[in-house]
Amino acid sequence: MTAVALLASAGAGSFPVLPALVVTPALGALMVLVLPRGRPELLKLVAILASTVTGAMSFWLLSAFDIGDPGFQFLSETSWISDLGIAWLFGIDGISLFLVVLTGLLFPVALMAIDPGHDARPYYAWMLLLEAGVMGVFSSLDLIVFFLCFEVVLVPMYFLIGRWGHGNSARAATKFFLYTMAGSALMLVGILALAFLHADATGAALSFDVVAIAESQSLSTGAARWIFAAFAVAFAVKVPIFPLHTWLPDAHTEAPTAGSVILAGVLLKLGTYGFLRFGLYLFPEASHYFAPVFLTLGVVGIVYGAVVATMQADLKRLVAYSSVAHLGFIVLGTFALNTEGIEGGLLQMVNHGVSTGALFLLVGMIYERRRTRLIGELGGLQKSAPIMAGIFMVVMLSSIGLPGLNGFVGEFLVLLGAFNAHRWWAVVAAAGVILAALYLLWAYQRVFHGPAEGDNADMPDLSLREALVMAPLLALIVFMGVYPKPVIERMEPAVDALVVHVERHVDGFSEPVTQMGSDIGPAADDHGEHG
């Protein structure tokens, strides 16, 4: 069934909430641009208001979301370039829902937490445009519109890193822009080829509707593999998957704090989300065919990211490399091609957004106070800033994957899925968990423990505003660790449907649930039975 047909059955006339998610921040950006530049507090108010309204709408989606429905919901369609069958086609399922919510959460947090310092007007305008673009990526079901949003987020991010970043930010911004643009260059050709081949094979009019193309699976195996490769390069750069990750440490380190939060929290998910929606869903056979490559690269990324993170002298760079490791987990889970793996990967996307976003915020707060991020120059901060130390501790433990916090649930599911599918990869990946504990605890120890000397001794603790900004993130970290059911039950139907879709279109492939009759524990029974 095409998305358009779904749309008709969904009943028109309801409020187009998904387009509103894109339009609201864009309108906010326009409003910021016409406001007088001399009133930064007014600009900030408008920016926060626009992003909070967007965030509120995305949270409303959580409750309005039909839990049992594996398909796309909140569909809306507006014709755009009718000649080519390109339309503003929006819809979300259990896979994109939480990424939309994550975006809706992180933008207001990032806007409230940090002031740009200079040039407030363009800063807020770019942030809001970025939010509009990201929302568009996560909710569009038209390949061209997806590509448009995927590409257009580069521009705000480029300016945010370049103008408000630290150090050699112009170079980092340019590197970021060129890497991602070069990566996605071939994707557009792939999209066009896909649509034309689909139209030829089915005799239908030219259309870029993801659902229609994915459900018909009309391409030859060879063509599908080529086009998947074109898509995969774009996503692999964006994720980033080792060895295409070299833009990430620079961009993260030189970006302003808000930029790092958004980059880590949301932008990296564009790639992993792309693999799910436009990799597995569109090209199940090719995804299965190439899965060993991505599994291996994912594991390499986990170990490599962890090892390199251990060596970093710069706290922000350490967090950046930890992202490489975490995203390796997500890739591993995705290409395990079973419900546990994909669900775990999806959970990790949200977890990584929350935890790493919070870590970048904390590093930014330390930097604001001490004007340095070098671990060697910090020490004993626990004495002067006990609240900050406590929050840092919780966030760090969540990033390590301590049971009871959110990171554990995702990582466990990923490892479970990977273990069922490819045992030895999971074994190596599990070593990454230990390494994560090593580099994060060691960094924590050097920064917060020990004697406090010089400026470290009288560093001010978190202000009320900063504590309030951290509060929702902390609440989520604990909530999702203790009671992930509301999240998982919304994801599961869509993930199950995806796995079934892959099974149906790959000859001789069935979801790797339990191998060799081994009993892997209760979680496998809970989540495996649906596949």
Add this chain to the structure above:
Amino acid sequence: MAAVASPVVSWWALVPLVTFAAAGFLLLTMASLVRRPPAVLAPAWTVAAGVAVLGYTVPMWSRVGSDGASSFLAGAVGVDASSVFVTGILAVAVIAAALIAHDYLPREDLPGVEFYVLLLLSAAGGVVMASANDLIVLFLGLEVLSIAVYVLAAMHLRRIESQEAALKYFLLGAFSSAFLLYGIALVYGATGSTNMATISAYLARTVLIDDAMLLAGLALLLVGLGFKVAVVPFHAWTPDVYQGAPTPVVAWMAAGVKAAGFAALMRVFVLTFGTHVSDWRPAFQVIAAATVLVGAVVAVVQTDVKRMLAYSSIVHAGFILVGLQAATDRGNSSVLTYLAVYALLTVGSFAVVTVVGGTGDSSHGLDSYRGLGRRRPLLAGAFAVLLLGQAGIPFTGGFVVKLGVLVAAVDMGSYWLAGAAMLAAAIAAFVYLRVLVAMYLQEAATGSEPAGAVPAGALVVIVVSAATVLLAGLLPGPLLDIARDAVPVLVVG
């Protein structure tokens, strides 16, 4: 005694040509009669002629739409929707060049009237090219267009670079005209006619046993026209000429001459020799791939913004060829849309370059753009839009037209060519980023001149082009609809 049959003349279709030519000659006459014409006369006159032609394309368009394409003057000139479309682009380019020049010429203390006269005559030549139905007429149009531009390139008498540019352009242009003529002669030898419609009909019903002469003629035509639109390997003149020629002239060269050149390429190859598409398409594909890649790679190492834009115009020419080689209706309309948006992008960009270039038309280094975002926010903002448009960033017209040519290429199954074009676009993005970095991420060089007001003419061009490029990116429907209807056809007279 039988009366001599005089050819049918459809005067209504000749209005754009006559307007441009007559406006040029009248301006020349007026200026020689009045002792000291007011400075605003010539630019206002030129803009008025451009606006008149642009306005006239509307009734002309609807007449062509309802009556269909037609040819007259014994089948030598044809008018179809595509020629009306290209005429509109030429009119816009004339208006923009005149507006930019209005401030530029007094600033550089250059003779005022001649520039506009030559511009109008050159535009008349472009209109002839866009509606030529006969290879000889095409050649006439090309020469009228080119000779005027040779002189325009040399207008800046006190800059040796301007003289150098003009000489280079003239010598190479004369050579390419010779190639074109020789190609026409060979085609005549092979088919027995210079009339495009006749040639096309002849080739459709005749299988040439020995088509060597025809193919040689096609190759020479490609060389001659390829030089005008500056595709690799006939591009070498472009950076030098763009760098040396007065900037308003460059705006006209990049927007107007290229539009006329591509219209001619389309009429000659896609329409006239459409039957031999399998012969010329491989050559076009190789040239297109080489053009986008060479243009993009070489653009990266430039430090002079005018040279950067010259190489970027080469990349754009390659992109247009990617659409042209498809030789389908979709390809043709993608070429026309590209020409329209590209004209706006270039006139806007060169208007900015004219303003930043300052007195002497010499500050074109990347350093002159440093800190522009702070010194002149409006100018820098509009330039940023235009540069992002040239880079093909989504929600600018630049993306829409790039998408168009890629769709045409992929539709034909030319995947590798589309891939090469996208790779080149990614490389070329670096060029535009370098300018953006200079404008926004670097502080102004010490001792740089304080910001003055942007002259009104250039300001109009910059703001209107940037706004239109954005609008075309957000709501591309109307433009695409018009271009879809602007199908070029050949009609036997």
